[in-house]
Amino acid sequence: MVLAIDHKTTSSQDQKNKGDLAAEAELFEYLHRAFGGHPERRVLWKTFAKGTSSARAKARGYMTMAMLYPNELASVKLSQWDVLGMEWNARPEAWSALKAAKRPTITHIITNPGQAKQALAAGATGLMVSSPSKVHP
Template sequence: MRDAAENLPAGRVLRVRRRDGGDVTGRLYQRRRDGGDIPLRPRPTGTPAAARDLVAEFLARRPFYISHRLGGTEYPEFTQAGLDASLRAGFKALEISLRRCATGEYVMIHDWTTERTVPGTKYPIWSTPWDTLKTLRQAAGPFLRFTDLLDQLPDDVILAVDHKVTSDKQNTNSSDLQSELDLYELLDDAFNGHPERRVLWKHFVNAGSVERAKARGYRTMCMLYPAELATADTSRWDVLGLEWNAPDAAWQQLTATGKPAIAHIITNEGQAQTALSKGATGLMASWPTTVHP
């Protein structure tokens, strides 16, 4: 038996093993500029069943629930403990923040450094290799890569993805834009060419990446604050979010758009009921043992 490689578009390589009677598909890799490979999930072989648009099905629920930062108020943000608790609680959507580290892996973290979640450290994510980041501990658990999540993601759960370096402002940095493009291609591979059926793209009001996401077929979500709502062009997004305790007038303006309206960030049942009474159709919840589907 010998190894062979078949070149694929966008600098990716599909490893195959040659044997009598044909090729056996192996792991899918994303090529890094330094010559190394980052493993991705393999594309399933055979003819897949007709795909469901899980994002559309999810947004049609009343109410729908998204686990914020994998239950990041009750548990350390973006850790296995929070992921396990969110799935046990029945969440069918997980909100995640992604940043690419120095060796190319996408790490689930909100901040640009490790300072807040790992006190006593201050590693910038973009310039720190995964071999260093994986040794750190956020209270009860280590950092997770995006591929760690993908490898255990149930087939009926969707993702709300926040690519931090392009989600909150107009960004012309070539490395950040390349990171966004490479993330799109990773998702293409992970979800069999139809990631828009499993991924909701999250932005903030000044993001320049909204149109790029929509051009690729993704539905988009904007998390707003009352001061932004008055001047925001809400037609740019498919889902709108507002603080659960925002003034009634702001909620009335949001719900008047007729779009799914998600309240953030919910940590207890009282907040959930207040948000629903204001017209929220979904809840971005961060305490999975208390507020869940």
């Protein structure tokens, strides 16, 4: 089992707020203790394209995941993240870019079996689901 963490206050932008950065550092320390000094084996640090927290997570050995949108693909280096996320209904060109990056891909946010089927057919290797019982095949 992997725990995906999205530290909302530092995941969406280049954060300058010292309080938010301190809270992020406290969370890293908590995870370190909670997972016996090896959270990198069980935690996936989730961020957005403009977020900088993934660099701090990487420095601590975490795997990272970016939740992306099609209009961001041309301006980011996909290899900086271990796992890539994309909207379930993204156009084929977006899925082609993700496939070329050779990373696992998670599609977001699935709310029904039809969306899951479409995303998996497009190339997603995993699903981010709001209500799993409504999506499970």
